[in-house]
Amino acid sequence: MTMIGIALLALGVGKTCSGDPAIGATCAIVGFMLAFFMTLSLTHRHDLSWDEAGVHGPSRLFGPALGLSRASIRWEEIGTVGATITSFWFVQAGDGRRVYWSYLYPGYGSFTKRLRTKRPDLTLPSELR
Incomplete structure (x- = not known):
């Protein structure tokens, strides 16, 4: 799940840089939240x-x-x-x-x-x- 979050974050940054800021920001925020919540479980x-x-x-x-x-x-x-x-x-x-x-x-x-x-x-x- 952490890796999915990181992938969504990367996709969001890529979409934002390629001129689609709404989808990019949404993917980046969801990806960050998923990675953050799941990374805590690895400790x-x-x-x-x-x-x-x-x-x-x-x-x-x-x-x-x-x-x-x-x-x-x-x-x-x-x-x-x-x-x-x-x-x-x-x-x-x-x-x-x-x-x-x-x-x-x-x-x-x-x-x-x-x-x-x-x-x-x-x-x-x-x-x-």
């Missing part, structure tokens, strides 16, 4: 981790992607497991803190198993079962 900032104490990971959404802030939630604090309209899953504490992850995270299956082990009382979204 370790969006990694999900867990240990005996709880789960740690991204805690905010920024547009269609994950934001930069992180949170930790102890296993016993998790009150809800849900999904967003943009296909991110989350665990939520009673005070509203959330930790997000997606199927693109390579360890999501392992985390889901751990979540079921630590909190068998929680109802998981159908796509996580």
Whole structure:
């Protein structure tokens, strides 16, 4: 997705330089936004981790992607497991803190198993079962 964003950005610059500024600007803006949002996912900032104490990971959404802030939630604090309209899953504490992850995270299956082990009382979204 990052490469598609970069390609759209390049196409937009090319169209702008060749005399089609409206299409060029549109392609460049969409390409920049796509590349920006997806490049953040290539960093370790969006990694999900867990240990005996709880789960740690991204805690905010920024547009269609994950934001930069992180949170930790102890296993016993998790009150809800849900999904967003943009296909991110989350665990939520009673005070509203959330930790997000997606199927693109390579360890999501392992985390889901751990979540079921630590909190068998929680109802998981159908796509996580």
